[in-house]
Amino acid sequence: MRNINEIIIHCTDTYEDMDVDIELIRKWHVEERGWSDVGYHYLIKRDGSVETGRDIDRPGAHAVGHNAHSIGVAVAGGKARGDESPTNFTQAQWDSLEDFVVSLVAQFPAANVIGHNDVSSKDCPTFDVKQWWGEL
DSSP states (O other): OOOOOEEEEEEOOBOTTOOOOHHHHHHIIIIITOOSSOSOSEEEOTTSOEEEOSOTTSOOSSSTTTGGGEEEEEESOBOOOTTSOSOOOOHHHHHHHHHHHHHHHHHOTTOEEEEGGGTSSSOTTSSOHHHHHHHO
């Protein structure tokens, strides 16, 4: 097993009415980007269900310079139209994200929970993960 020291939260940069799943994201990553597999280890869908992506024993392809020792968790959504908020996740997603990250930290107690935007200039996942995690 890899030494995990970060759990990195992402969004899929999709609109709230797009019901993406791990297979669609795998297609984007493999066919459009030429990667060997989907970059994320897990996806939290709009209904709150968690889908498994890349095998957790393999480094992800989700955060340059951090993939070797991290787990990538993406939340479907995070893209706005017009005046909408890009943080357009459902309550089921928020609940699932909390439960799932708590379970990951129980497995990997040395892991810091951060957002992609903490290690990249991107807005992903469109909210402050450190603040969210600190308030739990």
